[in-house]
Amino acid sequence: MGIFSDLAEKHHNLKTRIHKFRAPIKSKLGLFAVGCFYFSVPMLGGYLLMNYTLSIRDENLGRNREKLIEAQKRWKEQDTILVRKDTPQPHKVNIPTKEL
Numbered sequence: 001m002g003i004f005s006d007l008a009e010k011h012h013n014l015k016t017r018i019h020k021f022r023a024p025i026k027s028k029l030g031l032f033a034v035g036c037f038y039f040s041v042p043m044l045g046g047y048l049l050m051n052y053t054l055s056i057r058d059e060n061l062g063r064n065r066e067k068l069i070e071a072q073k074r075w076k077e078q079d080t081i082l083v084r085k086d087t088p089q090p091h092k093v094n095i096p097t098k099e100l
Contacts, residue, residue: 025031061068 025034
């Protein structure tokens with residue numbers, strides 16, 4: 001555990017050194033510019049992240065979820081082929097479920 005405690009101590013020292021640094025902003029315009037910067041960076045980052053995840057979603061599911069619907073149909077067909085509904089299975093508990 002000596003390695004982890006040393007690493008934690010170094011991390012704590014780095015955090016305190018970074019957070020002690022202050023650059024004084026004396027003008028109102030500079031303060032406004034910094035406020036706009038701190039507001040806009042997370043907004044822009046969130047927007048870019050959202051667009052990236054939407055493109056991945058379209059690749060995985062299809063534009064109108066057609067790939068997902070096809071996969072659900074295949075799974076349901078495989079389930080009906082592999083398991084007979086009228087024969088109780090010894091390793092499964094028969095719980096009534098809603099159909100998709």
